[in-house]
Amino acid sequence: MATVLLEHPAAHVALLRLNRPEARNALSPELREELRDHFLALAHDADCRAIVITGDASAFAAGADIKAMADIGPAEMMASDDEANWAAIHNCPKPIIAAVDGYALGGGCELAMSADIIVAGESATFGQPEVKLGIMPGAGGTQRLTRAIGKHRAMLMLLTGATMSAGEAFAAGLVSQVVDDDRTVEAALSLASKIASMPPIAVAEIKRVVLAGMDASLDTAIMLERRAAYLLFGTHDKNEAMNAFIDKRKPVFSGT
Ligand code: DAK
Numbered sequence: 001m002a003t004v005l006l007e008h009p010a011a012h013v014a015l016l017r018l019n020r021p022e023a024r025n026a027l028s029p030e031l032r033e034e035l036r037d038h039f040l041a042l043a044h045d046a047d048c049r050a051i052v053i054t055g056d057a058s059a060f061a062a063g064a065d066i067k068a069m070a071d072i073g074p075a076e077m078m079a080s081d082d083e084a085n086w087a088a089i090h091n092c093p094k095p096i097i098a099a100v101d102g103y104a105l106g107g108g109c110e111l112a113m114s115a116d117i118i119v120a121g122e123s124a125t126f127g128q129p130e131v132k133l134g135i136m137p138g139a140g141g142t143q144r145l146t147r148a149i150g151k152h153r154a155m156l157m158l159l160t161g162a163t164m165s166a167g168e169a170f171a172a173g174l175v176s177q178v179v180d181d182d183r184t185v186e187a188a189l190s191l192a193s194k195i196a197s198m199p200p201i202a203v204a205e206i207k208r209v210v211l212a213g214m215d216a217s218l219d220t221a222i223m224l225e226r227r228a229a230y231l232l233f234g235t236h237d238k239n240e241a242m243n244a245f246i247d248k249r250k251p252v253f254s255g256t
Helices: 029-043 074-079 082-090 107-113 129-133 141-149 151-160 166-172 181-196 200-214 218-232 236-247
Strands: 004-010 013-018 050-054 059-061 096-100 103-105 117-121 125-127 177-179
Touching (some): 004 029, 004 181, 029 082, 050 181, 059 096, 059 107, 096 107, 096 181, 117 166, 200 218, 200 236
Parallel strands (some): 117 177
Antiparallel strands (some): 004 013
């Protein structure tokens, strides 16, 4: 049975469902490799313009699989080259929306934070409890959480394993939107469809510049923005969008 299921619920939208409900969608090595393969394929799928990733009602993902890590040492961890699995997600040029219900803990929280937008059901719980296991986040959690919510709230979570509710995560800036529990995937898909209806090159450049700019000085980041903004003036979709506005009609985008 596949540990990640791929669906195409709407035009240009891919939905990835983690499928280990018996283990709270813990990220086993097999699951991480399947996720990697899906993201690599979707990155090159011209029909795909937005990706939603979700778990089930009880868990988005409860973190890396503790049972698979219990007897592993550093050399084996390194040899597993898990970085390549995560890199496929972090380098994916398509917009990613995490639809989070239930627990998003450890690697599960890191997976949610790898998305561009996080939609949370009101009962969702976020946390980085690795410290309680004598380890620490290894897929970007110390850095992405700190960038999202600031040093002092991040330290509190990382050093104590304390969790945050969806409402707290929204207030802290970790979550983009909180919805009723039974509407999480629907709300994420609706956002995905909206993004998928936008000019794809503009969407890709906005994602690229936001992410690259976060790691650059303000001057460098603004230079990246300006370069990308100039580039968009050379696209067919820019002409189409502006002419459609002037002609008072709906634009039809070609992704060129
Ligand atoms: N791993 C393996 N199995 C898990 C699991 C996990 N993370 N979480 C839950 N399960 C399994 C349980 O063992 C149980 O299995 P059975 O006993 O039925 O066989 C089943 O899922 C149901 O779990 P519970 O009975 O505990 O369910 P509850 O609803 O009562 O509680 C829970 C749900 C999510 C609160 C609880 O299961 C829990 O606390 N889970 C562990 C959460 C956790 O500590 N997460 C952090 C894992 S460490 C790295 C990259 C990444 C990482 C590290 C290094 N490098 C690249 C170096 C990441 C590390 C982590 O994420």
